[in-house]
Amino acid sequence: MDMQLTADEVAFRKEVRSFIRSALPTQIRDKVAAGGYGSRDEMIEWTRILHAKGWSVPHWPVQWGGTGWSPMQLAIFDDEIQLANAPQPLAFGVNMLGPVLYTFGNEAQKARFLPRIANLDDWWCQGFSEPGAGSDLASLKTSARLEGNAYIVNGQKTWTTLAQYAEWIFCLVRTDPESLQPGRKKQEGISFLLIDMKTKGITVRPIQTIDGGVEVNEVFFDDVRVPVENLVGQENRGWDYAKFLLGNERNGIARTGATKEKLRRIRQLAQNGYEGGPPRAHDRRFMEKLTAAEIELRALEITQWRVLARVAKNPKGKPDPASSILKIKGSQMQQCATELLLEMAGPYAMVRKSSASDAHNQPPVGPEWAAVTAPQYFNYRKVSIYGGSNEIQRNIIAKAILGF
Amino acid sequence: MNFDLSEDQQLLKDTFERFLKQTYGFEQRKAACAKPEGWSHDIWREMAEIGLTGLLVPEAHGGFGGGKVEAMVALEALGSALVVEPFLPTAVLCAHLIAKHGTTAIAEEYLPKIVDGSALLALAHMERQAPLDPANVATTAKPSGDGYVLNGEKTLVLHGDSAQALIVSARVAGNQTDRAGIGLFLVDAKASGLKRQAYATQDNGRAAEISLYDVPARALGEAVAKDGLLALEATIDLGMACICVEAVGAMAALHALTVDYLKMRKQFGLPIGAFQVLQHRAADMYIALELARSMAISAMMSTDEPDAHKRHQAIAAAKVQIGRAGMMLGEEATQLHGGIGMTMEYASGHYFKRLTMIDAQWGDADHHLGQLARQGSLLSD
Incomplete structure (x- = not known):
């Protein structure tokens, strides 16, 4: 038993840290540190910096641009990205579609799409959820009917993150309508299609979320023609690929590095008063809450290492059901950090930034950082909903670990 | 990073678990508690025979010469069986103090007796x-x-x-x-x-x-x-780490007992574990258990950290997490068992009581949280 990183791993962390911190453009870092996101162009800029270094898709096979790093090195890399306030590489291409393509795609698809994902030449979005298919994803209804050498797609996807930026969407579609009939398995009539967002018949409608932002969209398909060569794997086997994808999605979902960075920032902000008031660090109750969060984060981090050490012994095995712990607790800790920030802002959390200053070129009301705390708090309610809601994760624990 | 036991440590774990399975069932424990001293000298002697009492005594004094991982293995097993014999004060706290700081005369007098089970300290x-x-x-x-x-x-x-x-x-x-x-x-x-x-x-x-x-x-x-305060504080920290691990043993056993009960107990024509509301509560208990386990490992691995402040921070942080988790698991297990969980004749309440007392011992979660909050960041680099 040994809880230390090896000397090689320590050296690796140092190398990764120094590269990321020197290569990350400051305006992107500051945006992420303040709780925002990079713009489309900034995401592309950062991905290409990583790509030039050979690090944009580190967990992929070396043949497709991966690094050959160990699971521990990959975790250290993720951690360092988060600790540096660097944007995480765009998950839809890098973490979701990429592994599906190099595992189940044909050679032509791999050669066509993988290099463009690695360089963020193509911005991908994910077409899984539908208005009637959320946690019960397999009941999805968007249809794809084969006509000659193309599928004709009709239906609607929703919660499509950053579809407004996307060049492509990967979709789960129903290719066997009979599979929805009683007595059939609804999972068995689903296929995995790659669809060019410029195709005629696609409409994107933005959805404004409670934080005021526009991250997610509805995507409508009206007789959209998709060439048959854009089918991944076999027809009606798409559910298998989706399960594979969702299993991968749970890796790294704890985002402990990002939460650690937020807690560190909270502690820093607490050292100084604002608007002439006393430092929050004098508030014993607040500091105990912050300390309790640091302790829980430490517990989560060690739990993550324990799961990782198990995965490292059998890297090609099925997803470890214990990663559901990481999803649940990781999302709770991310939310906890935004709650502490909100609390720190006190009454200045009330100010809506655009209405108070930007629009009229007036001085900001309250401390600069306080204005984003409420939107961030509201926005982060999503993390216990996406990626398999925390209730679905509890079902997984109950079934796969506790044997109910 | 490696969280596995070595082959020897695994062997030790198997030995302790087998021993406790044979000698320390619920009824056997009850009999031990009913003795005039509240525990069993016979079992204590058997614990000495299989090397438990001398586990942390250096080999030079006839002991096993075990370190922090061996202690972890033993305490988790003792916790899962709710052992009431005086392992902690004799075989951990006093054995550690004497081995580390005792005069030669005291070490020679007491350590072999701790190993053979004849000394109680x-x-x-x-x-x-x-x-x-x-x-x-x-x-x-x-x-x-x-x-x-x-x-x-x-x-x-x-x-x-x-x-x-x-x-x-x-x-x-x-x-x-x-x-x-x-x-x-x-x-x-x-x-x-x-x-x-x-x-x-x-x-x-x-x-x-x-x-x-x-x-x-x-x-x-x-x-x-x-000037013995630093030695005393290090010993108390060791004791806290040990009861954190003991608590994890108790929590794991209590959780398993609860899950088994949910699968077995029928109401409305179904095992009550078929109800999602109860499954989710069992899942939350499991999460609390695993996070507590991580902190107990970290506490035990910190016991030989040379920087006393860092050592105490890591162990006190674990005490906070374990205290909270222990109360949560104890309360939930009692609720999920229903009436049977309220009775002395069933094991879950005894786990609940031990976990509650572990929280109270050497400062509860709030006590340590309050102290840690005045000491700066716990975040690692």
Whole structure:
């Protein structure tokens, strides 16, 4: 038993840290540190910096641009990205579609799409959820009917993150309508299609979320023609690929590095008063809450290492059901950090930034950082909903670990 | 990073678990608790035979020479069986203090007896005015002949009722709350002027109040006779790490018991574990258990950290997490069991009681959280 990183791993962390911190453009870092996101162009800029270094898709096979790093090195890399306030590489291409393509795609698809994902030449979005298919994803209804050498797609996807930026969407579609009939398995009539967002018949409608932002969209398909060569794997086997994808999605979902960075920032902000008031660090109750969060984060981090050490012994095995712990607790800790920030802002959390200053070129009301705390708090309610809601994760624990 | 046991450690774990399975079922434990001293000398002797009592005693003194991982293996097993015998005070706290700081004479006298099970010792460091502050010591030690005499009172001395000898903290210099001037002394429990009031604790443990009136004593070791506080604090930290691991053993057993019950108990024509609301509560208990396990490992692995501040931070943080998790699991297990969980004749309540007392011992979650909050960031780089 040994809880230390090896000397090689320590050296690796140092190398990764120094590269990321020197290569990350400051305006992107500051945006992420303040709780925002990079713009489309900034995401592309950062991905290409990583790509030039050979690090944009580190967990992929070396043949497709991966690094050959160990699971521990990959975790250290993720951690360092988060600790540096660097944007995480765009998950839809890098973490979701990429592994599906190099595992189940044909050679032509791999050669066509993988290099463009690695360089963020193509911005991908994910077409899984539908208005009637959320946690019960397999009941999805968007249809794809084969006509000659193309599928004709009709239906609607929703919660499509950053579809407004996307060049492509990967979709789960129903290719066997009979599979929805009683007595059939609804999972068995689903296929995995790659669809060019410029195709005629696609409409994107933005959805404004409670934080005021526009991250997610509805995507409508009206007789959209998709060439048959854009089918991944076999027809009606798409559910298998989706399960594979969702299993991968749970890796790294704890985002402990990002939460650690937020807690560190909270502690820093607490050292100084604002608007002439006393430092929050004098508030014993607040500091105990912050300390309790640091302790829980430490517990989560060690739990993550324990799961990782198990995965490292059998890297090609099925997803470890214990990663559901990481999803649940990781999302709770991310939310906890935004709650502490909100609390720190006190009454200045009330100010809506655009209405108070930007629009009229007036001085900001309250401390600069306080204005984003409420939107961030509201926005982060999503993390216990996406990626398999925390209730679905509890079902997984109950079934796969506790044997109910 | 590696969280596996070595082959030898795994063997040790199997040995302890097999032993406890045979000798320490619920009914056997009940019989041990019913004995006049509240625990069983026969079982204690058997614990000595399989190497448990001498687990942390150096090989030079006939012990197993185990370290932190061996201690972790033992305590988790003892926790899952709710063992009430005086393992912690004798085989951990006093064995550690004597091996690390004792004079040669004391080490030669006591360590082999800890190994063979014939010595029972206890650590008397708490005082009523501030039981959680080991530096708050009113008990005095004055040189007398080639030894010392002690005067004062000690409280909540675990297994102090049956101990043949006590290690006592006493002030040789300075004011009551000074960190300097606290020595550690060895006292024969039968010495003149020593009185003890024995009592049971809520979790079937035993303890004593000790009063000392001109009690003859020996310095535990030359260095710790004058300044023993750092050694005492390190020993308390070791004890806290040990009960954190013990709690994980207890929580894991309690969780397994609860899950089994949910699968077996039928109402409305179904096992109640078929209801999602109960499955999710069992899942939340499991999450709390695994996070607690991570912190207990971290606490135990920090016990030999040379920086005393870092060591204490890591162990106190674990005590917070384990205290909270222990209460959560205890309360949830009782609720999920329904009426049966309220009875003395069923095991879950005994786990609940032990977990509650572990939280209370050496400072509960709120106590340590309050202290840690005044000490700066716990975040690692």
